[in-house]
Amino acid sequence: MENSVNSPNKEVQDTDVHRQSMRINRGIDEAYALAERDGFALLDVAIDERKLREMLDNDSCGAFVSFEGRVRNHNNATSVERLSYYGYEALAINQGRQIIEEAKQKFDITHAVAIHRIGALEIGDIAVWIGVVSAHRYPAFDACRWLLDTIKADIPVWKQEYYGDESSKWLRNNG
Amino acid sequence: MENSVNSPNKEVQDTDVHRQSMRINRGIDEAYALAERDGFALLDVAIDERKLREMLDNDSCGAFVSFEGRVRNHNNATSVERLSYYGYEALAINQGRQIIEEAKQKFDITHAVAIHRIGALEIGDIAVWIGVVSAHRYPAFDACRWLLDTIKADIPVWKQEYYGDESSKWLRNNG
Amino acid sequence: MNVNDKQKTITKDITVLYFADLADEANCHEEKVSISQSTSLNELYEHLNARHHFSRPQSELRVAVNDYFVKWTEIINDGDQVVFIVPVAGG
């Protein structure tokens, strides 16, 4: 992927053509309301895990499994300073709704909620949050893992890593 | 398991012989310090999830998977009012420490913490909390699930369900 | 029949959005494109590829119309919003 390494100058230009993909078109409250209704939303500010957990409170559920994808300080051997996520919000919302529905059909779960954050993230920030509740434990694990894999494969979000010298690189998912 | 159903009168007596198994012998802070040091502790008050998450903050980790076992309002078709967990704390601590060590050897994870609560729990309360962090996502899922299965199989904690008529029953794990 | 009506009968006006690598290569996020009635999604990509010299062949891409993934055989309608989707990398 040599040709995907951008020079510092190129980055300024990139920021411009990607600016609209770093923000969501709805308000924060609207995004959470969407997550509550459809089980999926994009967000362009820090993810409030407590709000999402509240959506999953259910007295009939004995199992709650959650996944948080956090920005790592390295990718393979390279030190990472920060990361930007870019999203195609309208498609992501439509696709996310379908993925949550499919998870509920495939697995014996009660409910699932997932949020992907876009914009500039720092090391340790949560990029993606997935929570699943079910009566018994295995379906919650299976569904959470499947949701993560499917979100990584099908939700139109892309990321660029920035390094110490302000160079950057488009990333491919490598787990 | 007909013979494990206790009459209301029997329950009063039970409470007596089990009283020492419903409390931990150390203070709450001590229990959290133990969880931080060894990765495992018993607790006899509500589990503070935030304290446990803080133990797992690590900039090199891209994946955080957690499991919460919550008290359900039913078991199979029977409505449950509340649940009591009884623990053999000293053995649980020793066994828990070994299980966390084994998880770190078996899976490519950075750290794991688990807490089991004992005492009287209400519907919705968290009975067990497990959190795992790793650089990549699959080992965190695998380790969290393995830890749950192993805790359920090997940690000396027992539970009794109470029903509307104050009768109770010792439970076997059924997932 | 005025000139505008005549135009409508022979072309479709669509919007194309670009994300990630494609936005860098097209050097824009969005462009308006007029295509002939019979243009397929494959042909649209080849047309835009000739203009922007994308680094990816169509075989590596998916395509979305009006905010849903569609097959490459989907018919383009006037006013559609078309997006070519390079492999995603969220999570």
Add this chain to the structure above:
Amino acid sequence: MNVNDKQKTITKDITVLYFADLADEANCHEEKVSISQSTSLNELYEHLNARHHFSRPQSELRVAVNDYFVKWTEIINDGDQVVFIVPVAGG
């Protein structure tokens, strides 16, 4: 050699803790037991079973000595704390 010394040479004083079903059946959480030098863990369980009429055979139990799981073949020492563990049910 006084009476106490003589006692020590022929018996071991241990503590047995009971949890769950076994505590119900023994109707106590803890008891002190004196056993002969040669008593094995199996024999200890059979001895206590004769007294308390436990509903579980030894084959369903595990055993812990001094807060660690041990094999049934482990030797009991004077002052040990022994616990028979019925199938656990946490989580």
